[in-house]
Amino acid sequence: MSKAPPTSRPTSWWLDALRRRAARMYDGHGAELPRASFPSERERQAAIKFFNAALRAEESGIRQAHELAGDVASWDAELSEVLRLYGNEEGWHRELLTEFLAELGGEVQPMGKVTRTLYKVYARAKRMDTIVLTNLMFETIGSTTYRMALANVSEPAVRRMLTILTRDEAFHVPLNVHFLRRVLQRDPSGLSRLKKLYVLLFASLVLLQLASRPKAQAFDRIPTRALMRAYALELGRLFAREHDLALAPPALLLRVLGISPAELSHGAELSPTSVEAAARAVDREQVTVTALPS
Ligand SMILES: [Fe+2]
Ligand SMILES: [Fe+2]
Numbered sequence: 286m287s288k289a290p291p292t293s294r295p296t297s298w299w300l301d302a303l304r305r306r307a308a309r310m311y312d313g314h315g316a317e318l319p320r321a322s323f324p325s326e327r328e329r330q331a332a333i334k335f336f337n338a339a340l341r342a343e344e345s346g347i348r349q350a351h352e353l354a355g356d357v358a359s360w361d362a363e364l365s366e367v368l369r370l371y372g373n374e375e376g377w378h379r380e381l382l383t384e385f386l387a388e389l390g391g392e393v394q395p396m397g398k399v400t401r402t403l404y405k406v407y408a409r410a411k412r413m414d415t416i417v418l419t420n421l422m423f424e425t426i427g428s429t430t431y432r433m434a435l436a437n438v439s440e441p442a443v444r445r446m447l448t449i450l451t452r453d454e455a456f457h458v459p460l461n462v463h464f465l466r467r468v469l470q471r472d473p474s475g476l477s478r479l480k481k482l483y484v485l486l487f488a489s490l491v492l493l494q495l496a497s498r499p500k501a502q503a504f505d506r507i508p509t510r511a512l513m514r515a516y517a518l519e520l521g522r523l524f525a526r527e528h529d530l531a532l533a534p535p536a537l538l539l540r541v542l543g544i545s546p547a548e549l550s551h552g553a554e555l556s557p558t559s560v561e562a563a564a565r566a567v568d569r570e571q572v573t574v575t576a577l578p579s
Contacts, residue, residue, distance in 0.1 A: 296363045296467065299460055303370035306456075310377055321389055321442040323504075331504035332443065333391030335434070338501065339450065340382040341396055342427050345404055346375035349416055353464075356413060364467055371460060374453055385446050399496060403489075413468045414475040415482060421461035422486050422520060428454035429519045429577065433512065434505040436576035462527065469530070476531070483524075483532045491516050491538060511579035514542045518549070525549040 323329040350372030358365040386392060396404065410416050431451040438444055469476060491513050498509040521534040521544060534549070 293466065294463065296361070296367055296463070299463055300363055300367050300370075302456075303367060303374075307370055307373065310374065318442040318445060321440050323440070325503075328503050329389065329391075331501050333386065333389055333394070335501040335504050336382055336386050336389065336391070336446070337394045338400070339427070339431075340379060340386065340393060341400065341404065342423055343375045343379040343382060345407065345423070346420065347372045347379060348408075349420055350375060353413060353416060360471065361467065364464075367460075368464070371457065374457070378450060378453065381446065381449065385442075388442070397497065397500075399493065403493075412475060414465065414472070414479055417461060417464045417468050418479055418482060419486060421458065421465060421523065422483075422490060424454055424457045424461055425519050425523060426490055426516050428458055429515050430505070430507070430512065432577040433507045433515060433579050436578045437506040438504070458523070462523065462530075466527075466530065480532055484535045487517070487520050487534055488538055490520065491542075507579045510542075514544065515577065515579070517542045518544055521549045 321332070323332060350368050354365045354368035354372060357368060383393065395401075407416075407419050410419065428451060431447050431454060435444065435447045435451060438447065469479075494509055494513050494516070498507075498512065502509075517534070517539055521539060524530050524532040524534075539546075539549075
C-alpha cells in the first residue's frame with residue numbers, strides 16, 4: 286500500500302477551515318493606523334507599483350477560482366464550495382488592496398506589457414489542471430514576495446497590509462496543492478504536459494524578475510538575485526514532498542541559484558507555504574507571520 290502524501294488533507298478539512306475563516310474574514314484589524322508615509326516620492330511610487338501587482342494577482346485569483354467552482358460543481362460539490370470560498374478570500378484581498386492603493390494616493394494602473402501577456406495566456410487556459418498549477422505557482426511567488434517585503438518595510442500601515450496577505454496566501458498555497466491533486470485524480474492524462482508546464486513557468490517566473498524587479502525595488506528593497514533564489518526555492522519545495530505528483534523543478538536553474546536538492550526537501554515542512562503552515566494558519570488570529578530576510 287502506498288503511503289499517503291504528508292501534505293494530504295480531505296476536501297472536508299479545507300471546507301471546514303474556509304467556513305471558519307469566512308465567518309471572521311471581515312472582523313476589524315485593530316486600531317486605526319496613521320496614513321502610510323514614505324521617505325520619498327520615489328518610494329511612494331514604488332509602493333503603488335508593488336500593490337498594483339498584488340491587486341492584479343488577486344483579480345486573476347478570484348476570477349479563476351470562481352470559474353473553476355462552476356466547472357467542478359458537476360462532479361464534486363464539496364470541492365466546488367471550497368473553490369468558491371477560496372475565491373471570496375481573494376475578492377476580499379482585492380477590496381483591501383483597492384482601498385489601500387487609494388490611501389497611498391495611488392490608483393489602479395494598467396499592467397506592463399510582460400505582465401499583461403502572462404495574465405492573458407493564463408486567462409485563456411482551458412484545462413483545469415493547467416489553471417490550478419499556474420495559480421498555485423502565482424500564489425507561491427506572491428506569498429514569498431510579501432514575506433520578504435515584510436522583512437524590509439517598517440511603515441505600520443504597510444506592514445499590516447502585508448501581514449494580512451502573507452498570512453492568507455500561506456493558507457492558499459497548500460490549498461491549491463489539494464486542488465491539483467483532486468483534479469489529477471479525476472483526470473491524470475495531463476500529467477506529462479503539466480511536468481513541462483511546471484518547468485516552463487518555473488523558469489519564466491524566476492527569470493522575469495530580471496525585467497520587472499526594478500519597478501518596486503525602491504519600496505520593498507529586495508535584491509533581484511535574492512528574490513529569484515527565494516522564488517526558485519519555494520517553487521521547488523512545492524512538490525519536494527509530494528511524490529505522487531512527480532513534478533520536478535529545472536535542475537540547472539536551481540544549480541545556478543545555488544539551491545541543492547537537500548535544501549529543497551529538508552526545509553520543506555518548515556516552509557511557510559507547507560500544509561503544516563496552513564494548518565497553523567486556519568485561525569488567522571493565531572498566526573505569527575514570519576518575515577523572510579533577503
Ligand atoms: Fe490573495
Ligand atoms: Fe491567494
